[in-house]
Amino acid sequence: MRFLKPHFFSFLLFGLLISVSATAQSQLQSPEDFLGYELGSQWTPHHKVMDYFWHVAEQSEMVKAKKYGETNEGRELMLAYVSSTQNVERLDEIRKNNLKRTGLLEGKPKAGNTAIVWLSYNVHGNETSSSEAALKTIYELVRLDNPDTKEWLQNTVVVMDPMLNPDGRDRYVHWYKETVGDSFNAYGEAREHHEPWPGGRTNHYYFDLNRDWAWLTQKESRARVEEFQKWMPHIHVDFHEQGYTSPYYFAPAAEPFHKAITEWQRDFQYTIGENHAKYFNENSWLYFTREVFDLFYPSYGDTYPIFNGSIGMTYEQAGGGYAGLGIKKPVGDTLTLKDRLTHHHTTGLSTVEISSKNADKLVDNFADYFEEAQNNPEGKYKTFVIEKENNPDKLQALFSLLDKHKVEYGQAGQNENVSAYNYKTGQTRRVRVEKGDYLVSTYQPKGVLARILFEPRPELADSVTYDITAWSQYYAYGLDGYAVPEQLDVEAAPAPQKEINNTADEKAYAYLAEWKDLSDVGLLADLLKHDIKVRFSEKAFKIEGQDYAPGTLVITRSDNKNRGKDFERLVTELATKHNQQVDAVSTGFVQSGADFGSSSVRYLEKPRIALLSGEGTSSNRVGEVWHYFDKQINYPVTLVDTDYFSSVNLDNYEVLIMASGYYGSEIDSSQFDELRNWISEGGKLIALQGANSYLAGKDGFNIENKSDDGNGGDSPDSGTVLDEYGDQQRERISGFNSGSIFKISLDNSHPLAFGYDDHYFSLKLNADAYSYLEDGWNVGVAKGDARMSGFVGYKAKEKLRNTLTFGVQEMGSGSVVYMVDNPLFRAFWYNGKLLFGNAVFMVGQ
CATH class of the missing domain: 3.40.630.10 (Zn peptidases)
Structure with a gap:
């Protein structure tokens, strides 16, 4: 290869450099x-x-x-x-x-x-x-x-x-x-x-x-x-x-x-x-x-x-x-x-x-x-509003990310009525920005990056792309807020700090911890690792003037009598470690809901968890689950490779996780029968993304591929048979969804959806469509046109109407959790991590 030919100045400079630096570089080796x-x-x-x-x-x-x-x-x-x-x-x-x-x-x-x-x-x-x-x-x-x-x-x-x-x-x-x-x-x-x-x-x-x-x-x-x-x-x-x-x-x-x-x-x-x-x-x-x-x-x-x-x-x-x-x-x-x-x-x-x-x-x-x-940022929206009443753990997680990227944020100094895009509804309406709401303005050095991270619908100039097309951090973190087309005044303010005051109380009948966020999953994992026995309430209740939602952790002294005086110290120390508040209550007699001795206040077994890995599985998808347990909630998981899965005694585990993959050639019929028997005898299988395709239509599993409604084919007079050869890629993407955001309707009375409202914004990564479960719980479904953001081909959009996203099937004494969308994808969809925690710890208890 050749580079620029040296000219006269280069040779002068070359000689000068040799005279100055030759000694310093005399030991430099190629x-x-x-x-x-x-x-x-x-x-x-x-x-x-x-x-x-x-x-x-x-x-x-x-x-x-x-x-x-x-x-x-x-x-x-x-x-x-x-x-x-x-x-x-x-x-x-x-x-x-x-x-x-x-x-x-x-x-x-x-x-x-x-x-x-x-x-x-x-x-x-x-x-x-x-x-x-x-x-x-x-x-x-x-x-x-x-x-x-x-x-x-x-x-x-x-x-x-x-x-x-x-x-x-x-x-x-x-x-x-x-x-x-x-x-x-x-x-x-x-x-x-x-x-x-x-x-x-x-x-x-x-x-x-x-x-x-x-x-x-x-x-x-x-x-x-x-x-x-x-x-x-x-x-x-x-x-x-x-x-x-x-x-x-x-x-x-x-x-x-x-x-x-x-x-x-x-x-x-x-x-x-x-x-x-x-x-x-x-x-x-x-x-x-x-x-x-x-x-x-x-x-x-x-x-x-x-x-x-x-x-x-x-x-x-x-x-x-x-x-x-x-x-x-x-x-x-x-x-x-x-x-x-x-x-x-x-x-x-x-x-x-x-x-x-x-x-x-x-x-x-x-x-x-x-x-x-x-001074003059481009883009439709100039200010992104994050409501102050959002979960403080989610706010802290988001602002920690913004700090790492040097994206500035602050708070609104006054109440103000503005026209804005509402992320929850997907509509533009007059909204009220409250004093103290958090604001991210595009009028800042990192204004372009702020726009990219928060924009409701990324501005895709061409639909032929090979990665996800939506990623708004409102949806990723499960936050309520607005995108405002005008510049709002931002007052400097730090990220919110939770007020934690955990005090050991020797007279406490029980300690209560909310269940709303990944941090709560981390606390539960730590409690179980320390052999603290935990219950959770399947119903909302009120005690000592305080309301608690389904999923609330109930840690009773009665269940932990063997811990003696160490009980309250360990519970409060672990809660403080995870920046979570635990409330001490003096009775198990509630004002409304179920008392702590009720059958609807379930004892939470400490699960032993296995994760299938190896040939036939997607290494990226396995890694996401492994990282979740190892680095995010610090709870033990055993990775089991498919090449020796037949020799594994599943009775040693309560939970088996199948990440996305192609299992057909890796699990033979006898292994599959053993898996089904293990579930029926009390095991829990969690199937993520492509693993559901493997289970669909198999004996004993109720998940079924959605049948073609007649919109997937082309009739001779439809015109598509005369499309030009050069347009074939665009024709293919009509049935394609590389990654877009859908608003999923949730049954939040089911343990799989504890900690959520009646909806969840899901990152849907493909056009795989499954019918509602005929015998099981349809916990999360995409009703009608549920797309909120990102590109979806018109055929794929039609196919995904009224389909299963998250479901639970009871099988004998055990259960199967179908997670058609992967809430752990690339570990950045923060709001999905509680959903996966529910699948692991709450479902089937």
Whole structure:
């Protein structure tokens, strides 16, 4: 590959750099010398990648590095800052100047425009070539005999994250090294091209980190975004891999673009793409642009930076886990790891080059972006109102997320009547904003991101997209509020704080805890782990002048006599730990409802829980359940792989969870009979999302696929048979729902819906439709046209009318919980986590 030809100034600068820096860099080694092998000939494990980056930082005055976090498995996360020696000496000044341009830091920036380019490698663990490319790229940036890169770095700081997902990458690399022979086998039939479950794409808990930038459910994401907020780069590149037969993909991206993306952000993607094309043309490498990879869903490594003012981009190299060290392509040539890293290295350097050439434009347009956000924000709605009477735990959880993204919020200083969109009803009406209601204005530095997070119906310019199309945080957190088209005055105010006053009372007959939120599930889990015996009320009741809803936890002294004086201390300490209030009452005789000795105040058995994992299950969906128990409520769960499920004694468990998957070839008929018998004898099966498709129509299970109402086919005179070939994708999406929000009607008298009102906003992820249960409880249903937000094809919308979303079937002494929609999807749908807690702890007791 070739880069800019050095001119006279470059040679002068080159000589000066050698005279000043040669001694400092005399010990700098190339990646090949440091590692002892040629890049691309084998995989470089995480620790060696880190070692080389630290080596470069120690030997070169052009680099500083820092550890910014650790993964779940204890692997290091690090950043390297690369620039001219003069810039490296004033990195903090450059960083603060940039933050002042955004308005996130007060003050006026000093003169001088320094472009900030952030390069992120290997967010998907088995897309491994980019971390290899990172080794080559940092060396090329700092080696003294490359005058071009030295010129670029005079006005550019490059931030490099060489490996975003070390746990997933090492999972893949270690497997491959154990599997490959003395040399790689390029034929796709070879076992080295067939990764076993769960694959290396995801992190330790099987989460896709490239879909977690906005939601920050994973520790790697939280650590990374905290550093991102300190810099707010002008360019962000996320290096990926795709199918091994594809050409290289780079910017400009495909439609749909979210309408919040500016013309400048669109245009500069073309400028970058043209620069890449120059080098790819010279080397006769195939590439494509403006297809497949759109800019809509806000939690990607390209879109999240875009909604924070950057030029965010995804670069996709052919390969992935299937390619290994080399794979024969259909055209007959062999794609090698060296090819793949070379392509990523080329676009990485090309990005630095074009950013340096356009540093003034980048910085000036970046500053304009934030000035516009603060003074003249676009979008239909200017203020988002969150009612102060919402559950304080949900408010705290939401505002914690906003704090991590530096999104400002406050409160209304006065009562005010305005026209607004009501999230609960989906209608625009006159509403009353009360003094003390929480407000998020788009007139702020992070105004665009605030708009993206809260807008009722994301502005989809084109319906052909491949991820969810709705994500409003009102629905995700189960909050009541409004979107107001006008700017409202916002008074500075902190997030609400709950007043907790838990006092041990030796005379207490019982302690009562509400059941409304994930925090309450966490408290229950902790009580059970400490062998505190707990009951819950199936009915509303009133005692000592206080009203309590169904689901309220009732912790009686009588049930816990063996704890002695330790009882009240432990209950109150655990409640305080979880920031929950427990009320001590002196009697079990209620003013209304059922007394605490009633059969409707149920004893809650401490469940032993198993989760099916392994081949046939979706690793992402298994990870969501695992993470829920392990990190969110801290309650034990046993993962059981399908390949030895037949030898598992289900009598050791009260609950079995089937995450979404394809179980047909993994569970044979005898295993299925054993599963059904276990349920009938008192077990509880929870089926999530695609697992319901596996159960539908099987003997003993009442869930049934909804029959075609006659709207799914095309008659010869309907016109669709004459559609053009080029429109086939749009015709297919008429029956498609990639992720939209539906208003689900709930029977909140059933334990599955305890803690909710008579509705729940559900993220519906597909067009799978099931009829109401004829013999069972239809706890949550989509009545009529229940869609609230997001794209749903017209055929899919019709199909989903009057369908089951959440149901419970009694089977002998046991039960089956059908959760057609997955309330744990990507761990960001906060309001669904209580629903899943109900399925685990409340149903069937």
